[in-house]
Amino acid sequence: MTQISINVDGVNYSDDVEPRTLLVHYLREQVGKTGTVIGCDTSNCGSCTVHLDGQSVKSCSVFAVQADGHEVTTIEGLAVDGQLHPMQQAFHENHALQCGYCTPGMIMQSIDLLNENPSPSEEEVRDGLEGNLCRCTGYQNIVKAVLSQAEGARTPSEAQGAQS
Amino acid sequence: MIPAAFDYTAPESVSEALEALRSDAEEIKVLAGGQSLIPVLRLRLAAPTLLVDLGRISELHGITDEGDAIVIGAMTTHHDVATNPLVAEHAVLLTKAAETVADPQVRHRGTFGGALVHADPAGDMPAPALALGAEFVITGVDGERTVTAADFFQDLFTTAVGEDELLTKVRIPKHTSWSGHYEKFTRVAQQWSIVAVAAAVKADAGTISEAKVALTNMGSTPIRATAVEQALVGQPATAGAIKAAAAHADEGTNPLTDTNGDADYRRHLAKVLTRRAVVSAAGV
Ligand SMILES: Cc1cc2nc3c(=O)[nH]c(=O)nc-3n(C[C@H](O)[C@H](O)[C@H](O)COP(=O)(O)OP(=O)(O)OC[C@H]3O[C@@H](n4cnc5c(N)ncnc54)[C@H](O)[C@@H]3O)c2cc1C
Ligand code: FES
Ligand code: FES
Numbered sequence: 001m002t003q004i005s006i007n008v009d010g011v012n013y014s015d016d017v018e019p020r021t022l023l024v025h026y027l028r029e030q031v032g033k034t035g036t037v038i039g040c041d042t043s044n045c046g047s048c049t050v051h052l053d054g055q056s057v058k059s060c061s062v063f064a065v066q067a068d069g070h071e072v073t074t075i076e077g078l079a080v081d082g083q084l085h086p087m088q089q090a091f092h093e094n095h096a097l098q099c100g101y102c103t104p105g106m107i108m109q110s111i112d113l114l115n116e117n118p119s120p121s122e123e124e125v126r127d128g129l130e131g132n133l134c135r136c137t138g139y140q141n142i143v144k145a146v147l148s149q150a151e152g153a154r155t156p157s158e159a160q161g162a163q164s
Numbered sequence: 165m166i167p168a169a170f171d172y173t174a175p176e177s178v179s180e181a182l183e184a185l186r187s188d189a190e191e192i193k194v195l196a197g198g199q200s201l202i203p204v205l206r207l208r209l210a211a212p213t214l215l216v217d218l219g220r221i222s223e224l225h226g227i228t229d230e231g232d233a234i235v236i237g238a239m240t241t242h243h244d245v246a247t248n249p250l251v252a253e254h255a256v257l258l259t260k261a262a263e264t265v266a267d268p269q270v271r272h273r274g275t276f277g278g279a280l281v282h283a284d285p286a287g288d289m290p291a292p293a294l295a296l297g298a299e300f301v302i303t304g305v306d307g308e309r310t311v312t313a314a315d316f317f318q319d320l321f322t323t324a325v326g327e328d329e330l331l332t333k334v335r336i337p338k339h340t341s342w343s344g345h346y347e348k349f350t351r352v353a354q355q356w357s358i359v360a361v362a363a364a365v366k367a368d369a370g371t372i373s374e375a376k377v378a379l380t381n382m383g384s385t386p387i388r389a390t391a392v393e394q395a396l397v398g399q400p401a402t403a404g405a406i407k408a409a410a411a412h413a414d415e416g417t418n419p420l421t422d423t424n425g426d427a428d429y430r431r432h433l434a435k436v437l438t439r440r441a442v443v444s445a446a447g448v
Contacts, residue, residue, distance in 0.1 A: 002172060019172030019215065022206075041165055043203045044354065046269060055243070055272045061202045062273065065172055066195075066219055112268065130353045131267025 004068040008033065009077025017064045023057075024048045026064035027074060035076040035104050039133070046132030049105035049112075050074045056112035058131070075104035078111075087111050087149055094145035098136035106132050110146045118151040167205035174217040178224070178332060181216055182305050185328045189214035194330065196239060196278035199270045224277070224332060227251060233299075233335045238277025242289075243268070245276050255336045257344030257364045257445075261292040264348045264360075277331045280316070283323050283385070285420075286356040290317055291386040292346060295362045295378035298336050304329040317385040342366045342374075347441035349433055351424070357381050358424045359433040361389075361413070363441035367401045372446065382417040382434055391415045392438055401446040410439035 001016040008031050015030050027033040027050070038060055039047035048060040051073040059072075078085035084092070087107050097103045106129065113120065113128035120128065125146045126139070134142060147153055171189065175181040185192055193212035195201055196219075204210050218224055224239035227248050234250050245251055246262035265271055265279070265288050279289040280300070294313040301310050302325055311324045318324060325331050348360040360380035366373050375396040377389040395409035419430035 018169065020167045020169055020205075022166070022202075025166070041206060043199070043206075043270070046267070049269055052272075056269045057272050058269045060206075061199060061270075063172075063195075063198070063202070065174070066198070066217060068174075109269065116268075128268055131269045 002065050002068075004065055006064070006067050006069075007071040009072070009074055019063060019065050021064045022060055023050070023052075023062040023064045023067050023072070024059035026067075027059060027072070033074045033076050036074045037101060037104055039101060039105075044131075044133065045102070045105070046109060047102050047105040049108040049132065051108060051112065054115070056109050073108075075108060078107070085111070087114075087145070090145040090148045091142070094141045094148060096137065096141040096145035102132060102134040102136075106134065106142060110142075110149075113146065114149060114151075119153075120147075120150060122147065165206050165208060167202075168208060168211040170212055171214045172217065173214065174220045176220050176222075178221060178303055178330065181218060181221060181330060182303065182328065184214070184216045185330075186305065187214065192216060192327075194218060194281075196281075197241065197274040199266070199274035200278065200282045200284070218330070229254075230335070233337050236276050236334050236336065238275060238281075238331045238333055240276045242266070242271035242274050242276065242279070246271065251336075254338040254340050255296055255344075256342070257292045257296060257339070257346060257362055258289075258336065260344060261288050261346035261348075261362060264288055264346060267354050276334065280334065281323055281325050281331050283317055283321050284356070285320055285384055285386075286358075286381045288346070288348065288357060288360060288380060291360065291378040291380040292344075292362040293334065293336070294386045294388055295364055295376040296336050296339060297376075298334050300324070300331060301333045301335065302326075302329050303332045308332070310335075313386075314388075320384040339364055339366075343445045343447060345441045345444035347437045347444065348380075349437055359419070359430050359437055361434065361437040361441040363438070363445045365396070365401075365442060365445045367446055370401055372396045372399050372401050372405075375442070377413075377438060377442070379413065379417060379434055379438075382414070382419045382430060384418070387417055389413050389415075389434075389438065392442075396442065401448055403443060403448050406442045406446065406448065407439050410435050410442065413438035 039045035043061045190213045195217040344364040391412035399405040413434040414431035
């Protein structure tokens with residue numbers, strides 16, 4: 001067992017883990033952040049995406065011991081006082097999910113994408129979500145949701161509100 | 165799946181890491197970004213008894229300007245290579261290649277050094293490193309040695325780095341007024357290269373004065389397309405001249421046949437992708 005200290009969604013945790021514990025298992029089973037899910041065994045699907053020191057990573061491909069002393073943000077850390085993060089709201093409004101399994105990872109990656117490139121083209125959004133697989137939506141509405149949050153973009157309701 | 169149990173150490177200096185590599189554990193593995201190693205451990209295709217994590221060794225991170233070369237620390241991530249201004253200015257071919265590796269999450273963790281030591285024939289960093297004449301600094305208890313790219317890549321997944329050694333940094337000679345392009349052929353998103361071509365060219369007044377071209381996944385190691393390079397030098401930077409030179413791209417290659425394509429198909433791809441890579445690099 002190795003002792004680690006990690007800040008998860010703004011709270012400090014100190015725990016003993018086996019070195020082989022994957023970050024995703026630590027988050028789900030020891031910290032209780034079951035919002036972050038596991039969708040594959042091959043590091044391909046991206047459903048486990050979290051932010052490590054502000055950058056997106058696949059938490060199934062990082063050991064918890066590697067995150068010792070670092071900050072992790074999961075999908076559960078996005079809402080503030082019950083208010084959804086704008087990207088969560090955008091997924092909701094644009095019907096960007098069906099079964100919802102890919103959604104936690106998709107939203108975490110979408111936020112990272114706009115952090116790095118605040119006004120992407122549609123092609124850049126598709127490239128930036130390359131590491132996240134969705135088996136339901138066909139991606140169209142996911143791309144729409146992300147573009148709605150790009151710098152300078154407005155949702156139809158915001159645009160209408162501005163006119164009236 | 166959960167990997168088999170192992171012991172873990174995260175040294176804070178290269179010398180401590182080298183010491184750990186000489187401990188009497190049964191099977192020792194170096195852990196860099198983990199983006200190739202952790203998937204392998206999860207599938208239990210390997211079961212080392214000790215992992216030596218390089219992640220806390222600050223001297224292995226970062227990119228510096230050293231006069232006629234830029235020096236990239238082994239633990240520098242693909243993301244940092246792809247977005248670093250020194251790399252963009254002096255070795256734009258590496259910028260272009262790093263952008264094509266995997267996906268953003270993997271690029272945030274996976275490292276330049278790890279990708280080179282892993283030496284997957286379909287990996288995207290070896291061919292650009294070969295094309296640009298990279299020098300690999302390998303450190304062991306007896307000190308440092310420097311090997312050329314031609315000596316570094318020895319075979320499939322095999323490099324000049326010994327079991328008790330580390331790749332610590334890579335010197336990339338500056339190619340400041342050169343342009344570059346990495347043309348990668350895949351059929352689905354997030355795929356490894358079926359074939360890819362790394363090209364750097366220098367053009368003066370519309371004539372190609374120097375050219376460096378290397379191929380990904382056309383053999384067990386990256387291959388320098390010397391016949392293409394020779395055919396390009398002195399030619400006008402036009403689509404026709406480049407196409408004629410690119411016809412030599414499969415000379416001296418030994419591509420494999422697998423479910424993504426047979427050897428003849430890869431030979432064909434090498435020519436087409438070489439033409440596209442040089443055309444893009446030359447801005448034709
Ligand atoms: C979904 C997915 C898609 C991918 N797609 C691509 C792709 O399209 N193109 C591509 O090129 N790569 C791809 N990769 C692999 C990625 O580039 C890895 O980052 C890279 O191959 C290994 O780097 P790493 O830092 O993660 O090394 P690790 O996985 O930590 O290590 C790899 C190997 O190198 C050894 N090693 C690492 N660093 C050193 C060192 N400094 N000294 C001595 N030994 C060392 C380790 O012991 C291990 O054997 C993909 C990976 C994933 C998970
Ligand atoms: S669970 Fe599929 S990439 Fe992590
Ligand atoms: S909504 Fe079902 S996998 Fe994406």
